[in-house]
Amino acid sequence: MLWACLSLPHLALDGVLRRRIDDAPLVLVDGPANARCVAAANPSAQAAGLYVGQRLSAAQALLAQLEVIPYDAAEEDRWQRFLAGVAYRYSSQVALLPQAIVLEISRSRSLLGDWPKMERNLRRDLTELGFRHRIAAAPTPHAAQVLAGVNDGVAVLSREVMQRALDAVPLHQSRLPEHAVEALPRMGIRRLGQLLHMPRDGLQRRFGAGLLQHIDRLLGDMPAGLELHVPPDAVDWRIELSHEVENIASLVFPLKRMTGDLAAYLSGRDGGVQRFALRLEHRERTATEVAVGMLAPERDANVLFEAARGRLERVQLPAPVLSLRLLADDLPGFVPAGRDLFDERPANALPLEQLCERLRARLGDHAVYRWAATTDPRPERSQRIARQDEDFIEPRVRPTWLLDKPVPLRGVLRILAGPERLETGWWDDEAVRRDYYMVETEQGQRAWAYCAPGEQTGWMLHGWFA
Amino acid sequence: MGTVLALSNLLEGRQVWRGSAAAPVEGGQPTGWPMLDAVLPARGWPEAALTEILLPADGIGELRLLLPTLARLSQGHRPVMLIAPPYAPCAMGWRQQGVHLQRVEMVDADEQHVLWAAEQALRSGSCAAVLAWPQQADDRSLRRLQVAADTGRALAFVFRDRRHLANASPAALRLELAALPQPLIWVRKCRGGNAPVQAIPFDLRTANPVVSQHGYRHEPLQAGEG
Numbered sequence: 001m002l003w004a005c006l007s008l009p010h011l012a013l014d015g016v017l018r019r020r021i022d023d024a025p026l027v028l029v030d031g032p033a034n035a036r037c038v039a040a041a042n043p044s045a046q047a048a049g050l051y052v053g054q055r056l057s058a059a060q061a062l063l064a065q066l067e068v069i070p071y072d073a074a075e076e077d078r079w080q081r082f083l084a085g086v087a088y089r090y091s092s093q094v095a096l097l098p099q100a101i102v103l104e105i106s107r108s109r110s111l112l113g114d115w116p117k118m119e120r121n122l123r124r125d126l127t128e129l130g131f132r133h134r135i136a137a138a139p140t141p142h143a144a145q146v147l148a149g150v151n152d153g154v155a156v157l158s159r160e161v162m163q164r165a166l167d168a169v170p171l172h173q174s175r176l177p178e179h180a181v182e183a184l185p186r187m188g189i190r191r192l193g194q195l196l197h198m199p200r201d202g203l204q205r206r207f208g209a210g211l212l213q214h215i216d217r218l219l220g221d222m223p224a225g226l227e228l229h230v231p232p233d234a235v236d237w238r239i240e241l242s243h244e245v246e247n248i249a250s251l252v253f254p255l256k257r258m259t260g261d262l263a264a265y266l267s268g269r270d271g272g273v274q275r276f277a278l279r280l281e282h283r284e285r286t287a288t289e290v291a292v293g294m295l296a297p298e299r300d301a302n303v304l305f306e307a308a309r310g311r312l313e314r315v316q317l318p319a320p321v322l323s324l325r326l327l328a329d330d331l332p333g334f335v336p337a338g339r340d341l342f343d344e345r346p347a348n349a350l351p352l353e354q355l356c357e358r359l360r361a362r363l364g365d366h367a368v369y370r371w372a373a374t375t376d377p378r379p380e381r382s383q384r385i386a387r388q389d390e391d392f393i394e395p396r397v398r399p400t401w402l403l404d405k406p407v408p409l410r411g412v413l414r415i416l417a418g419p420e421r422l423e424t425g426w427w428d429d430e431a432v433r434r435d436y437y438m439v440e441t442e443q444g445q446r447a448w449a450y451c452a453p454g455e456q457t458g459w460m461l462h463g464w465f466a
Numbered sequence: 467m468g469t470v471l472a473l474s475n476l477l478e479g480r481q482v483w484r485g486s487a488a489a490p491v492e493g494g495q496p497t498g499w500p501m502l503d504a505v506l507p508a509r510g511w512p513e514a515a516l517t518e519i520l521l522p523a524d525g526i527g528e529l530r531l532l533l534p535t536l537a538r539l540s541q542g543h544r545p546v547m548l549i550a551p552p553y554a555p556c557a558m559g560w561r562q563q564g565v566h567l568q569r570v571e572m573v574d575a576d577e578q579h580v581l582w583a584a585e586q587a588l589r590s591g592s593c594a595a596v597l598a599w600p601q602q603a604d605d606r607s608l609r610r611l612q613v614a615a616d617t618g619r620a621l622a623f624v625f626r627d628r629r630h631l632a633n634a635s636p637a638a639l640r641l642e643l644a645a646l647p648q649p650l651i652w653v654r655k656c657r658g659g660n661a662p663v664q665a666i667p668f669d670l671r672t673a674n675p676v677v678s679q680h681g682y683r684h685e686p687l688q689a690g691e692g
Contacts, residue, residue: 349591373557383557402556444645464525
C-alpha cells in the first residue's frame with residue numbers, strides 16, 4: 001500500500017480566490033459576532049500586516065480597503081469533495097481527512113506511471129484549478145498527512161524509511177491529539193521518534209487508549225479505518241457573484257471556471273456530460289435557465305465552455321444576475337472519438353464534433369443536421385432529418401434540389417421528359433395522384449414539376465435539376 | 467545610374483515576378499468534367515482555395531457541376547458541409563449521383579451568420595469541402611474565406627448571383643454558368659493561368675448515370691460508373 005496525501009492548507013481561501021481576477025486585499029473571518037477574527041488572509045492582505053487570528057477590528061484599522069468574507073465551513077467541505085472527485089481519476093480509493101485528501105496509489109502505478117510522474121500530474125491539476133497544496137506519499141494515509149505537513153514533496157516507499165522519517169517530526173506537527181501534544185514536551189519529549197520508543201503501557205495509563213490508537217494508525221499497525229469517498233452522480237454547483245451582473249460578458253469568466261471544473265470532475269470519474277443547465281439566479285428567487293445540449297457526451301473543457309457560452313450569449317437578461325448555478329444530473333460514460341492513424345486532415349484540425357458544437361452553440365440546437373432518404377415514394381416524405389440512411393435507391397430520376405412545399409410554376413414550359421405517374425399514399429390520409437415531368441423554364445432552368453394526371457396545366461414546382 | 471544588375475541575379479533572387487512563371491501544380495481535385503479539367507491550370511479545382519460560382523438563376527446545373535466532386539469526397543474521411551442552401555438537397559437525387567449523404571452535414575444559418583459559419587467550417591480543417599450560399603458577401607469576407615480555406619486545406623465553393631461578376635473577387639477560380647441558349651461554363655478568372663476565351667459546353671446529360679440506366683429518357687445513354 002502506498003498512500004498519497006494532498007494537503008490543502010488554504011482550502012477555504014483558495015476556494016474564494018480562484019473566482020477573483022484581481023488581487024485586492026481580502027480576508028475570511030470566523031468567530032462570534034462580537035469577536036470576529038481573521039481566519040485566512042490573501043497575500044496582499046498579509047503584505048499589509050494582517051495575520052491569522054487577528055481581531056477583525058484591528059485588521060480593519062490597518063487596512064481600510066479590505067474585503068471581508070465570512071468563513072463558510074460548508075463551502076470548504078464542498079471544495080474538498082470536489083477535489084476528491086478530481087483525485088478520483090488517479091485512484092479508486094480516495095478518502096477525506098481534515099484539510100487533506102488521501103488516495104491509495106500503489107495499484108494505479110502500472111496505469112499512471114511511477115510516483116514522480118503521478119505527483120507531477122497531481123500538482124499540475126491542483127495548480128490549474130487554483131488550489132495551493134502540499135503533497136507527500138507514505139505507506140499509511142496518516143503518515144502521508146503528517147509528512148506532507150512537514151516536508152512538501154517527500155515520498156517514503158517502505159515502512160522502515162517511513163519510521164525514520166517520522167522519528168524526526170517535531171511533536172507540534174505530528175497531528176496527535178491536542179492534550180498529548182501539550183503535555184508531552186513537558187516530559188521532555190519533543191519529537192515523534194522519542195514518543196514512538198516509549199513503553200506502551202505507560203502511555204496508555206497517562207493518555208488513554210486514544211493516543212496509542214493514533215500511533216498504531218500512523219505506523220500502520222492498525223487499519224486506518226477511513227471511509228472511502230464516492231463521487232456523486234450529479235453535479236450541482238453554484239457561484240455567488242461578487243456583485244450584480246447586468247451583462248452577459250461579465251459571466252464569461254465565472255462560466256469558464258465552472259466548465260473547467262466540470263471537465264476536471266468528469267475526467268475524474270471517466271465520464272462525460274451531454275446535457276446540463278446553467279441557472280442564472282436573480283433577486284427574489286427568480287432564475288433564467290439556459291439548457292446546454294450536445295450531440296454526444298463531451299468532457300473537454302473548451303468544448304463545454306464554447307457550448308455553454310454560445311447559448312448564454314443568445315440570452316436576454318431580464319434582471320441582474322446574483323449567482324450562477326450549474327446543474328447536471330445525467331453523467332453518461334464518455335467514449336473518445338476514434339482517430340485514423342493516417343488521418344488526412346491538417347495537424348491542427350479542430351475535430352468535426354467540436355466544429356458542430358460550435359456551430360450549434362451560435363446558430364441553434366437544430367442548425368446542424370443530415371438528410372437521410374426514406375422508402376416512402378411521396379416526395380414530401382422521401383427524406384427526413386436523421387443519422388441513419390435507408391439502403392434503397394429510387395430507380396426513377398429525382399432532382400437535386402427539393403422544395404419543402406410545392407409552389408405554382410408559371411411561364412412557358414418545355415417538357416423534357418415524363419410523365420411519371422405517382423399514385424400512392426392510400427394507406428394514410430395523404431394520398432397523392434400526380435404526373436411528374438422534367439420541364440425547362442424560359443430561363444433555361446430544369447424543373448421537376450407535377451400536374452393533375454393527364455392535364456399538363458396548373459404546374460406545381462417541386463424541385464430543380466440543379 | 468545605379469549599378470548594373472544581371473538579369474539572372476534578379477530572377478534567382480525572386481525579386482521579379484514573371485507573369486507566366488508559376489507552373490501549375492497538378493492538383494488532386496479533378497472536377498469530374500474532363501473538358502473543364504482540361505482548361506483549368508490545376509487540372510481540377512484549385513486546391514485549398516475559394517471557387518466562386520456565378521449563376522443567372524437557381525436550377526441550371528450548379529449542383530451537377532459539383533456532384534461528381536462531392537461523390538468523390540463523400541467517400542473520404544472528411545465530410546462535406548452545406549451552409550444555408552436555398553433548397554433542401556433531394557436525398558434520393560444526390561444518392562443517384564453517387565453522393566453518400568451521411569457524409570454531408572447541413573447547416574442552417576441566417577443571413578449574418580452564413581459567412582461566419584463557412585469560415586469556421588473551412589478553418590477547422592475537418593471538412594473536405596464547404597459549399598455556402600451567402601446573400602451578401604463583400605470582397606473582404608470572401609478574402610477571409612479564401613484564407614480560411616487555405617488554413618483548413620479545404621475546398622470552398624460560394625454560389626452567388628451573376629450580377630456580382632462586375633465586382634473583383636479574391637476567389638482563385640470564378641466560373642459563370644449560363645443556361646441559354648445552351649448550358650455553358652465560362653471561366654472568368656483562374657489563378658495560375660489565363661482564363662480561356664471560349665466557354666466550355668456543359669452537357670448535363672453525361673453526368674447522370676442513374677438516369678441513363680433507369681430513366682424515362684427515350685434515347686438510352688451510355689451507363690456511367692454509378
